[in-house]
Amino acid sequence: LNTMSENTELTKGHFRKGFMWGAATASYQIEGAWNEDGKxxxxWDTFVHTGHIEDGTNGDITCDSYHKYQxxxxxxxxxxxxxxxxxLSWSRLLPTADSSTPNPAGVDFYNKFIDALLASxxxxCVTIYHWDLPQCLQDIGGWQSDDIVEKFREYSDFCFSQFGDRVKLWITINEPHVQCGFGYGNxxxxxxxxxxxxxCYQVSRTMLLAHAHAYRVxxxxxxxxxxxxxxxxxNSDWCEPKDPTNPEHVKAAQFYIDVTLGWFANPVYGDGDFPASMKKSQGLEKSRLPTLTEEEKKLIKGTYDFFGLNHYTTRLAEPxxxxxQDYxxxxxxxxYVHPDSSWERAGLIKNEVPEWLYIVPNGLRKLLNYISKTYGDPSIIITENGCSTKNPVNDPGDTKQLVDEQxxxxxTSYLNEALKAHLLDGVDLRGYFLWTLMDNFEWAAGHTERFGLHHVDxxxxxxxxxxxxxxAIYTKIIEENGFSAS
Known part of the structure; x- marks a missing residue:
């Protein structure tokens, strides 16, 4: 793999006409106003108020976008x-998770916000669920209960009825495999x-069924x-065998992709079921994965209009x-998946950086090609991609990291690899959303990990x-719709 430090040559050219250029955020991470106006x-309110966060912060105020959306x-x-x-914040719109008794202030907030966006x-592009389940639903089983499927269907129906006259791009659930692994696994x-x-296996089934019902509605x-x-x-990393000549390493890399991307992509974009390799790998008579009935597989299969992809980094795999085995x-x-020691690590500051994020631009191109070939050439929208830094910074002269060269x-490099996938490989790429518009509450990392195009104090x-x-760099690429000869 070429890393950024090898100065992979930039390809000149442009994305398709009408390419979507945006930034991405999530309600709990930016809105604040956690207990205002009937929410x-x-x-996540419960979780942060009982510890768990690296720097002891929470999303009570964070970016205060509820008041500062303009x-x-x-x-x-x-x-x-x-x-x-x-x-959308489910608990802001439906505080009791009952779509027949919505919170008028919550509905009004999103109406004003959507109208103000369109006026500009x-x-x-609206994500219906980005991890902030109403606590009242968690109290009766949450995603581990089959009842959640109907609740999500009703909630989605409510969102379409309220905002769908103006919202033309919907995402049902963000990164279900991350929610399963981090929320219900570790x-x-x-x-x-x-x-x-x-x-985490139970939840993967209810999330797939909830997504499918929302799509069908x-x-x-x-x-x-x-x-x-x-x-x-x-969400998916790209993964390559540590030793491409070793069949066991090749198998390990494919398996990692199967159990991260394929876990949900195979049911939705493939045959309606979990990947066969996942079921076989456990070496049990009966897999720990839930069994999807033929009716459920039929319900889930093909519930997409595009492939929404979040991608940040790449891994190497070996048995x-x-x-x-402890890793x-x-x-x-x-x-066993790990970075190559030669890859550049996001953050630049030794022992003060996000452990997980290594910069491997052409991993994105390879992943886009993999998705295109594996799932029948769907239209792809990169719904998240970005690079973080860690606080505190090394340079006391730039405490806000405003000159964020990395x-x-x-x-530049990831978008250019996306352009190569489109121009040179024929991948049907329709849009790109950078994570993120501004520093925010970055889940378990609190305010220590910063992805923003804008610094937030x-x-x-x-x-x-x-x-x-x-x-400014991102704006230039947007204005050129890619990379011009100049």
């Missing part, structure tokens, strides 16, 4: 963004359940009049050895936003 409590729109306008991906010629995300051999009830598109967003990501994932290079009482150099 109910979410599992500032967010101004930043998007300055970026020249054509689209904005944000999520920015199209909304417990580092809300609701903090540590049950990797049962709960849109397809049958709203598509004809609202004329939008709807899909799910899946597990005695020396590496397994999941008890059933008998593969992020500038990351955006969480200590000044105004949540002051300041553009970084990367904002």
């Amino acid at each position: 109910g409590q979410s599992i 500032e967010d729109i101004n930043m998007l306008k300055n970026l020249k963004a054509t689209h904005y991906r944000f999520s 010629n920015i199209k909304p 417990g580092i995300h809300a609701p903090g359940i540590k049950d990797p051999l049962n709960a 849109y397809d049958t009830k709203y598509r004809k009049t609202q004329n939008g598109q709807i899909s799910i967003t899946l 597990v050895s005695e020396a590496t 397994l990501m999941h008890p059933d994932l008998a593969v 992020r500038c290079c990351y955006i 969480f200590s000044d009482g105004n949540q002051t936003r300041t553009p970084r150099k990367s904002a």
Whole structure:
């Protein structure tokens, strides 16, 4: 793999006409106003108020976008963004999770926000669920209960009815495999359940069924009049064999992709069922994965209008050895995945950087090609891609990291690899959303990990936003719709 440090040559050229250029955020990470105007409590409200976060912060205020959404729109306008991906807070709209008794203030907030976006010629891309389940649903089983499927169907129906006249791009669920692994496997995300051999598999089934029902509701009830598109967003690293000449390493890399991307992509974009390799790998008479009935497979299969992809980094894979068995990501994932020691690490500061994020631009091109070939050449929208830095910074002269050269290079190189996939490989790429518009509450990392094109001062009482150099770099690429000869 070529790494950024090898100065992979930039390809000149342009994305398709009408390419979607945007930034992405999520409600709990930016809105704040956690208990204002009738909002109910979410599992993340509960989780952060009982510890768990690296720096002890929470999302009670964070970027305060509930009150400062016009500032967010101004930043998007300055970026020249054509689209904005944000999520709806389920507990702000339906505090008791009952669609017959919505919260008027919550509905009014999103109506005002969507109207203000459109008035600035920015199209909304709306995520219905980005991990902030109403606590009242968690109290009766949450995603581990079959009842959640109908609740999500009703919630989605409500969202389409309220906002679908203006929202033409919908995402049902963000990164279900991350929610399963972190929320129900190792417990580092809300609701903090540590049950990797049962709960995370249970939840994968209910999330797939919930997504499928939401898609079917849109397809049958709203598509004809609202004329939008709807899909799910899946997160995936790219993965390569550590030794490409070793068949066991090749098998390990494919298995890692099967159990991360394929876990949800195979049911939705493939044959309706979980990947066969996942079921076989456990070596049990009966797989720990739930059995999907023929009816359920039929319901799930083909529930997409595009492939929503979140991608950040790349891994190498090899079989597990005695020396590496303590580093397994999941008890059933008998593969050791790791970065190449030569790859550049996001953050630049030794021992102060995000452990997981290594910069390998052409991993994105390879992943786009893999998706295109494996799942029948779907239209692909990159719904998240970005680069983080860690606080505190090494350079006392730039405490806000405003001259974020590494992020500038990351955006340029990853987008150029996406362009190669489109221009040179024929991948049907329709849009790109950068994570993220501004520093926010970054889940278990709190405010320590910063992905923003804009620095946010969480200590000044105004949540002051300041553009970084990367904002100008991104704007230039947007204005050129790619990379011009100049």
